[in-house]
Amino acid sequence: MIEFKEVHKWFGELHVLKGITLKVAPAEVLVVCGPSGSGKSTLIRCINRLEPIQKGELIVDGMRVHESKTHMTKLRAEIGFVFQQFNLYPHMTALQNVTLAPIKVRRIARKQAEEEGRRVLAKVGLGDKLHQYPAQLSGGQQQRVAIARGLCMKPKIMLFDEPTSALDPEMINEVLEVMRNLAREGMTMIVVTHEMGFAREVSHRVAFMDFGELIEIAPPEEFFARPRSERTRLFLSKILTH
Amino acid sequence: MWLFYIEQLLGSLPFFLKGLWMTIAVSGLSLLAGTLVGFLWGILRASRSRLLKPLIGAWVDLVRGTPFLVQVFIIFFILPEFGIHLEAFAAAVIALTNLAACFICEIVAAGIESVPPGQREAAASTGLSGLQQLRYVILPQALRVSLPPLVGQYVLLIKDSSVVSAIGVVDVTRVGWLTVQRVPQGLLVFGLVALLYFIICYPLIRLSNRLENRMSAGYTRSRD
Numbered sequence: 359m360i361e362f363k364e365v366h367k368w369f370g371e372l373h374v375l376k377g378i379t380l381k382v383a384p385a386e387v388l389v390v391c392g393p394s395g396s397g398k399s400t401l402i403r404c405i406n407r408l409e410p411i412q413k414g415e416l417i418v419d420g421m422r423v424h425e426s427k428t429h430m431t432k433l434r435a436e437i438g439f440v441f442q443q444f445n446l447y448p449h450m451t452a453l454q455n456v457t458l459a460p461i462k463v464r465r466i467a468r469k470q471a472e473e474e475g476r477r478v479l480a481k482v483g484l485g486d487k488l489h490q491y492p493a494q495l496s497g498g499q500q501q502r503v504a505i506a507r508g509l510c511m512k513p514k515i516m517l518f519d520e521p522t523s524a525l526d527p528e529m530i531n532e533v534l535e536v537m538r539n540l541a542r543e544g545m546t547m548i549v550v551t552h553e554m555g556f557a558r559e560v561s562h563r564v565a566f567m568d569f570g571e572l573i574e575i576a577p578p579e580e581f582f583a584r585p586r587s588e589r590t591r592l593f594l595s596k597i598l599t600h
Numbered sequence: 601m602w603l604f605y606i607e608q609l610l611g612s613l614p615f616f617l618k619g620l621w622m623t624i625a626v627s628g629l630s631l632l633a634g635t636l637v638g639f640l641w642g643i644l645r646a647s648r649s650r651l652l653k654p655l656i657g658a659w660v661d662l663v664r665g666t667p668f669l670v671q672v673f674i675i676f677f678i679l680p681e682f683g684i685h686l687e688a689f690a691a692a693v694i695a696l697t698n699l700a701a702c703f704i705c706e707i708v709a710a711g712i713e714s715v716p717p718g719q720r721e722a723a724a725s726t727g728l729s730g731l732q733q734l735r736y737v738i739l740p741q742a743l744r745v746s747l748p749p750l751v752g753q754y755v756l757l758i759k760d761s762s763v764v765s766a767i768g769v770v771d772v773t774r775v776g777w778l779t780v781q782r783v784p785q786g787l788l789v790f791g792l793v794a795l796l797y798f799i800i801c802y803p804l805i806r807l808s809n810r811l812e813n814r815m816s817a818g819y820t821r822s823r824d
Contacts, residue, residue, distance in 0.1 A: 406725050408721055408724065408725065431724075431727050431728070431729050432727070434724060434725055434726065434727040435726070435727030436727075437725070438725075438726075439721075439722075439725035439726075441718060441721070441722060443718055445716075445718035445719060445721065445722035446722075447719065447722070447723075447737055447741075448741065448819040449740050449741055449744070449819060458726070458728075458736055458737075459726035459727055459728060462728060462732050462736065463726065463727040463728060463732075491819050492819070493819045504722075507722075507726065508726070511726060511727065
């Protein structure tokens with residue numbers, strides 16, 4: 359579904375991805391962790407070319423993302439992206455936020471799109487917030503609207519960039535719950551997160567990144583019980599003690 | 601004596617109203633065209649275009665860095681040297697349109713740049729095209745920021761239109777000049793001129809203030 363082959367990325371002089379090779383299968387849930395600045399957010403931002411790569415190959419759903427002639431708007435419609443800061447449209451209600459792309463990109467009739475929007479918002483527990491503006495919603499609610507916005511496009515892949523990092527602790531679980539359900543339904547997901555409980559419970563594999571390199575990737579039982587790299591051990595000891 | 605002058609002034613009121621109409625025509629046309637051009641320039645200026653962005657920037661700086669009166673003279677007196685002959689009215693509208701476009705371009709570009717980059721990223725990642733991102737996500741938010749200064753700029757531009765009287769356009773200011781030669785009461789005559797400008801501008805000033813208040817209220821109005 360997603361394949362990185364020796365992918366390199368630079369921000370000017372800064373080498374942020376150093377030869378990433380990685381394959382994600384359909385219906386797989388991959389959690390990516392690592393210290394800040396390790397390149398994990400950049401990794402998933404490359405998948406829908408929010409960041410272009412400079413070297414290597416990146417093939418997503420059969421499309422060659424690394425080639426500049428590849429038309430991204432079509433592929434992006436198939437990939438939901440959830441941001442750390444939600445990035446909901448502040449001038450639109452929850453329902454308008456989730457129906458904009460289905461109406462304008464998929465060209466679905468407004469009535470039908472709104473019906474679907476209502477259904478998806480109800481599914482993430484916001485059936486009573488359809489006509490609220492983002493500023494009237496809590497952080498957890500906003501992030502669930504953001505997930506619903508992705509889901510309304512019926513994507514093949516969902517990418518999550520630290521979806522709970524900007525949330526108050528008591529709101530983290532309501533967002534994770536939505537993501538758990540999504541994983542159970544067989545969605546292909548890459549989740550950048552420090553929520554190791556979520557990784558242990560839901561993911562098929564966990565990857566650890568540091569300094570732009572993919573240090574280690576393994577099923578969660580193995581990843582947490584017997585990390586092979588010293589750097590992974592060090593990171594886990596820091597993150598799991600609190 | 602005063603009464604006599606006021607009577608005389610009232611006698612030339614139709615003349616003043618004609619001047620007022622000319623001021624409204626020049627500013628109205630220029631503001632309309634200047635807004636359209638200014639939005640286009642502003643969008644391009646806030647874009648990633650490597651050619652147009654610096655080009656528009658340089659033009660805006662040039663226009664902002666020279667007196668409007670000189671710009672009007674250049675268009676009216678110097679263009680004919682190159683075979684482009686313009687009526688005073690046309691020259692006035694072109695000069696004021698260009699001035700308006702430059703100021704509005706800056707306001708619009710600033711508005712677009714005030715929208716957080718995450719908004720464009722979010723819109724792009726749902727598959728909206730560049731134009732759709734602009735139309736449905738970026739511009740509505742940019743406009744909210746830009747509208748109060750935009751209306752404020754209209755007021756400045758309407759007042760700037762008085763400069764075109766220098767090339768013989770008979771606007772309110774020109775009518776003042778002509779009248780004061782018959783009615784030697786500068787205070788009275790130009791008091792009336794000022795009043796006529798104020799009557800046009802005051803509603804716009806009020807509108808600008810109201811928009812400002814509405815904007816600072818934030819995105820909180822609910823629909824239910």
